[in-house]
Amino acid sequence: QIQLVQSGPEMKKPGESLKISCKASGYIFTDYAMQWVKQAPGKGLQYMGWINTQTGKPTYADDFKERFVFSLETSASTAYLQINNLKNEDTATYFCARDGSSSPFDYWGQGVMVTVSS
Amino acid sequence: DIQMTQSPSSLPASLGERVTISCRASQGNSKNLNWYQQKPDGTIKPLIYYTSNLQSGVPSRFSGSGSGTDYSLTISSLEPEDFAMYYCQQDASFPWTFGGGTKLELK
Numbered sequence: 001q002i003q004l005v006q007s008g009p010e011m012k013k014p015g016e017s018l019k020i021s022c023k024a025s026g027y028i029f030t031d032y033a034m035q036w037v038k039q040a041p042g043k044g045l046q047y048m049g050w051i052n053t054q055t056g057k058p059t060y061a062d063d064f065k066e067r068f069v070f071s072l073e074t075s076a077s078t079a080y081l082q083i084n085n086l087k088n089e090d091t092a093t094y095f096c097a098r099d100g101s102s103s104p105f106d107y108w109g110q111g112v113m114v115t116v117s118s
Numbered sequence: 119d120i121q122m123t124q125s126p127s128s129l130p131a132s133l134g135e136r137v138t139i140s141c142r143a144s145q146g147n148s149k150n151l152n153w154y155q156q157k158p159d160g161t162i163k164p165l166i167y168y169t170s171n172l173q174s175g176v177p178s179r180f181s182g183s184g185s186g187t188d189y190s191l192t193i194s195s196l197e198p199e200d201f202a203m204y205y206c207q208q209d210a211s212f213p214w215t216f217g218g219g220t221k222l223e224l225k
Contacts, residue, residue, distance in 0.1 A: 003211075030199045045154075045162075045205055045216040061213040062119075093160060103167035104209050111160050 002026035004096055004109035011115045012086050019082040020112045022096030029077035030054050033099035036070060036081055038093045039111070050099060051079060086116045120144050120208050124217035130225040139204050139220045141189045147210030151189045155205040156219075161198055165204075166185050166191065196222075 007021040022034065036048040049060040051070040058070035069082040083090055093111040100106025121144035122136040131137045140149065149169040156162045164173045166182040169189060179194040195202055201224050 023216065044219045045156075045207075047214045047216065059212075079134075093172065097162075102171070103164055103207075104214055105152070105154065105162075105207070106164055106167075106173070108162040108164075109208070 001059060002098070004098060004107055006094075006096060006109040006112045009113040009115070010104050011117070014086055014088060014116055016048075018085045018114065020114070022079045022081070022109050024077045024079070024098070025107050026090055027098075030074060033101050034072075034079040035097045035105055036071075037091045037095040037097060037105070038064075039095065040089075043092075048081075050093075050104075053068065055078070072111065083114070088116050090114060091116045092112050119160060119213055120215055121209050122206055122208055122215050122217035124191065124204075124206055124220050126220060127218065128181035128221045128223065130223050132225045133196055133198065136208055137196060138195050139191045139197075139206075139222075139224065141191070141217050143187045143189070143208055143210075145211075146186045147208045149185060150208055150210035151182075151184065152207045152209065153191045156205065158202070175196045193222075 001006045003025050005023045010018050011016050030053045033050050035050045038046045047061050048064045051058045056072050067084045093113045096109040096110045097105040098107040123142045125140045151169050151183050153166040156164050165176050170182045201222050204220045
């Protein structure tokens with residue numbers, strides 16, 4: 001069955017960097033793009049952008065063009081989200097989701113809780 | 119960006135009740151409107167795509183409708199597992215955007 005399994009929770013200090021993973025299984029990884037979504041504590045869903053899993057080309061929503069990097073390890077069917085120069089406002093749960101044929105978020109990872117605090 | 123406004127933000131309801139959640143887009147989006155359910159443990163499940171099409175495995179008590187700027191999600195008879203957060207989302211124009219969410223809670 002199709003699964004997106006994300007890495008575990010992270011606790012970081014402001015200014016540090018982190019890289020979280022999203023491992024796909026049950027389908028051909030390069031057949032579908034991967035989306036990323038942020039959810040701050042107690043808040044709604046905020047779209048971050050997507051990465052083309054065939055070309056590796058990322059596309060970012062405006063709020064995520066500066067310190068955020070989408071990447072791939074195609075041989076491992078894994079997508080990554082790297083956040084550089086972490087800020088307190090990056091504290092959130094980050095979800096990956098497959099861009100399916102029916103909707104842009106047809107399968108979701110379980111989310112990774114990231115806490116940024118000094 | 120297309121702004122998505124959901125109402126109500128909170129909806130108390132009883133088991134067996136019929137409920138409707140509304141979603142309004144800041145501009146018409148040609149029925150490119152999807153709905154998602156988020157459970158208290160954070161798990162997110164797609165429910166409906168392109169306004170009215172049920173995702174595989176979604177019970178038939180869920181339905182969607184709408185056009186232009188106004189869309190709705192209806193649950194015909196609430197079951198215990200339906201009490202959750204619901205989000206609408208448009209994919210007519212990049213960047214995709216979500217509504218603020220509706221918390222469906224037990225009255």
